[in-house]
Amino acid sequence: MIEGKVALITGxxxxxxxxxxxxxxSDGAYVLGVARSEDKLRAIKEKLGENFDYETADVSDYExxxxxxxxxxxxxGRIDILVNNAGVTxxxxxxxxxxxxxxxxxxxxxxxxxxxxRHAVAYMARxxxxxxxxxxxxxxxxxxxxxxxYAASKAxxxxxxxxxxxxxxxxxxxxxxxxxxxxxxxxxxxxxxKLKKAVLDMTPLGRFGKPEEVANLVLFLSSDLASFxxxxxxxxxxxxxx
Numbered sequence: 001m002i003e004g005k006v007a008l009i010t011g012x013x014x015x016x017x018x019x020x021x022x023x024x025x026s027d028g029a030y031v032l033g034v035a036r037s038e039d040k041l042r043a044i045k046e047k048l049g050e051n052f053d054y055e056t057a058d059v060s061d062y063e064x065x066x067x068x069x070x071x072x073x074x075x076x077g078r079i080d081i082l083v084n085n086a087g088v089t090x091x092x093x094x095x096x097x098x099x100x101x102x103x104x105x106x107x108x109x110x111x112x113x114x115x116x117x118r119h120a121v122a123y124m125a126r127x128x129x130x131x132x133x134x135x136x137x138x139x140x141x142x143x144x145x146x147x148x149x150y151a152a153s154k155a156x157x158x159x160x161x162x163x164x165x166x167x168x169x170x171x172x173x174x175x176x177x178x179x180x181x182x183x184x185x186x187x188x189x190x191x192x193x194k195l196k197k198a199v200l201d202m203t204p205l206g207r208f209g210k211p212e213e214v215a216n217l218v219l220f221l222s223s224d225l226a227s228f229x230x231x232x233x234x235x236x237x238x239x240x241x242x
Contacts, residue, residue, distance in 0.1 A: 001223035003028030006076045008069065010059050010116060011086030013040035015185035016135060019211035020083055023219050025051045032072050034059065034116075035086070059086045059112030069119040078127055081222045082120040084113035084157070085135040087150075089187060094148045102149045109153035113160060121168055128172040131222050134161045135214075136177045138237050154179075158233055165231035174230040176221045181237025183209040204239035 007024050011017035012033025018040075024031045025048045033054040035041055041054035055071075057064045073079055087109045090101035113134055124130025139147055140154025157177055164175035182188055182199050188208065200206060217236055220226055235241065 001027055001219060001225060002081065005029045005080040005222075006032075006072070006078055007081035007083065007222070008032045008034065008072060008079060008116065008120065009083040009085060010034045010112060011135075012054065013037045013044065015187065016180065016183060016211045016214050017083075017085040018044060019215040020085065020218050021052065022048070023212070023215035024081075024222075027219060029081070030076060032068070034068060058108075059115060060107040062111075062115045062118075065112075065115035066119045069116065069123070073123050079120050079123050079130065080127075081131050081133070082116055082124075083133045083135065083218060083222075084116055086112050087135065087153075089147070089150050091146045091150065093146050097149065105149040106153050106156075109150070110156040110160070113157055117160065117164060121164065121173060124173045125168055125171040130173045132161070132164055132173070132175040133218050133221055134158075134175070134177045135218075136161075136179045136233065138179050138181050138235060138241050141179060141233065141235070142241055161233070162231050169230060174227075176226075176229060176231075177233040178214065178217060178221070179233050179235045179237070180214050181209060181235070181240040183211055183214060185211060199240065202240055203237070207238065209236060209238055 007029050009021055012021050013035035021031050021033050031052050034057050038056045045052055055068045090105050117132055134157040136157040137154040139151045140158055143151050161175045161177040
């Protein structure tokens with residue numbers, strides 16, 4: 001579906017990001033992965049070979065994002081797909097949340113997506129083609145206790161998505177937000193068992209999602225099969241929010 005395309009994926013070293021990397025490479029795309037852990041990225045590179053390369057970065061660094069995007073376009077001549085997946089949590093009740101926890105989550109989850117979108121869409125607009133996929137969350141739509149910072153960042157990604165779609169649609173650039181529910185990742189492994197059970201009880205499909213299932217959705221949305229889909233938010237939650 002995306003054979004021969006050039007993609008950049010942030011948060012590429014584990015969880016959903018790594019699953020998207022593997023899915024894209026297996027479908028014939030060239031992927032540049034961005035994350036902070038060089039050891040994890042190197043291990044992925046050893047398994048995937050020449051169609052995957054990586055850069056280490058803190059996605060909240062604006063100038064580093066510019067450097068990475070410019071280098072990719074210089075080497076490959078274009079950028080077709082950007083997946084803003086990098087994200088962290090710093091969960092606590094609003095009345096107990098300090099400025100540092102707020103700023104870290106917003107800077108990585110939301111500002112990081114702005115940084116890479118800002119530089120990538122400039123090239124996509126010139127090409128008159130491109131796709132930006134922002135990995136949001138169902139809590140960005142519905143909110144969640146003790147996650148005001150995370151929910152705000154993920155809601156911001158939805159606003160970013162819709163604005164990119166409206167601003168650049170006439171230049172052939174699409175933007176879609178994907179809103180996962182509870183997915184089996186290192187982030188959800190650390191949740192209390194009581195919370196996991198409560199979530200499963202509320203999920204009609206009776207299980208957590210798998211990173212590969214999110215990757216399948218992102219692959220479809222990034223391909224020409226989704227060529228008339230833009231500005232929307234696609235939930236993948238097993239029915240959790242019915």
